[in-house]
Amino acid sequence: MTTFRISRPICVLGLGLIGGSLLRALVDANVPAFGFNRSPSGARAAAKDGFDVSSDLEETLTRAEREGALIVLATPMTAIAGLLDAISAHAPSCGFTDVVSVKGSVLTEVKERDMQERYVGGHPMAGTANSGWEASDATLFRGAPWVLTFDYAIEQRAPKTWIQLWTDVALMAQTVGAEVIPARVKVHDRAVARISHLPHILAEALAIVGDNGGALSLSLAAGSFRDGTRVAGSAPSLVRAMCETNSEALLNALDEAMVLLADARAHLAEANPNLEELIDAGYRSRIRYEARSGQSSADSVSPLSISSRPVFRLHPGAPGWVNQLKQAENIGARVEVLNIG
């Protein structure tokens, strides 16, 4: 195992489930880290647990600038624009990343402020059933995918400072146990539309149709309905934020699903209903998912969680590293970052 070390302290803005878990995990790993939470009560709760936190944004960012920290925007999309303005004002030389589940909308805000040179987009794909500091957990990210974007390195020759920033964000994700998966912004947003946002839309529709059947339907509902509607129990504001900010990619995924359903409907309405096409294809797809997915280890009885994702070992900035990122994106591989020089 190569020893790696993040080259700067981490400043976490927002101490909810994701930000709080990140701060806990970093401190557990002896990485210097401090945090900010807008609500004083949340900040007090974290301080009471022994963490170095504040509810004064200007003070926190001034400190980040002084210490050359890596800033993590661990807030929902709605808070991003305001935080970017504050970073411009009070931490003008700090690199930063974020954890928003749709990357296109964040990049738009970053570009509007011409801050791309010190930004790496991030998306840790970890549970959101509960929220707030109270729900935070240092082990939340273990084995979870943590997508990092790399569009900037393709659009222009990335300066050494950006490569070091990308490296530090990757090392941070690795340090807390996540698996770093590189993907460009649009590619990421199209993928999550298929495997995260569309499942939410279908779950909502299924929940309503079941409920429309009244008490008997709900009484008879068993495993297939319970699993198929589980994510309809997520907080509506979170689901809306994800789906509405990724509308273009979600429309494409939804249209694909609606074409499949319309075909199935037509076959079902025939004199001799025949759903072979849909059901055989769906079965093959599910089996492929089970074989390829990084999730299989979750059901394993082994205490050792072995990722089923292929791995690329990467020296950021070395010749061909951007091509390696593209290849990893193409096969959904994780990368293990080896410290640069």
Add this chain to the structure above:
Amino acid sequence: MTTFRISRPICVLGLGLIGGSLLRALVDANVPAFGFNRSPSGARAAAKDGFDVSSDLEETLTRAEREGALIVLATPMTAIAGLLDAISAHAPSCGFTDVVSVKGSVLTEVKERDMQERYVGGHPMAGTANSGWEASDATLFRGAPWVLTFDYAIEQRAPKTWIQLWTDVALMAQTVGAEVIPARVKVHDRAVARISHLPHILAEALAIVGDNGGALSLSLAAGSFRDGTRVAGSAPSLVRAMCETNSEALLNALDEAMVLLADARAHLAEANPNLEELIDAGYRSRIRYEARSGQSSADSVSPLSISSRPVFRLHPGAPGWVNQLKQAENIGARVEVLNIG
């Protein structure tokens, strides 16, 4: 607890997951029971485990007739017509029930042979991930809904023999730990279209759309996709049989879902995408399901599994009992049958 006793032995035709589990559970409960399996190897496996089974259908039915047994058709829909003919020929006075997941198609076969007077439709809603005698389990039905139809008692004044048959089928389901939920054939088929068949169709479509996204999509797919596609891993032939034989009710449920999705699509394509309507309604429906469903006890940490379904205590044949069945159907209640006479 009232003591109840089934008034006759049980003859189980088909010793797969459902039939095998039923035979095991009945024998465990000291109910006289014997079985038939078409494949001699399956029958040998059951015999080896100490059960009273045969692979000779005529012999088995002749014995059922001689002993006045209750016959359970524990086979897929495709075998039902042949078994009904065999029962007509060799067990002309036995009452019978079945376990097929769509009740309309079975009733059609029964009516074609004018056998309604000795038929009660049944649908035990227990898992089907594995199949065959090897997968059978005496505890399979504990806490599971077991729907019993009662159309015959509405269409005409049911004779006492039919009431005794209904009672014995209900007692059998109770004996193996299931919860008896009365529903008429069409009402049942409409309900399961919503909460069992539609979930399968949506899962198949979701699995395909995710897979269409390629390796990155499958690598990033986490809980929402895993749960939303789980039943797409069911054997395609079983899914097709359920959905295709319930095409009329499934079309209605699918159309409801497609209207919701088309509305969502329209809102998503607006300049300011807004999915509030779908997502808020879906959330409320899921919460209502969680509150009403009989499944909540499965997640309980208590060793005592308490059903969340309301219960009606029923004296079959007593004045007003058919109205009680209708009321139970209306609210998805279970009935506890008290022995008649």
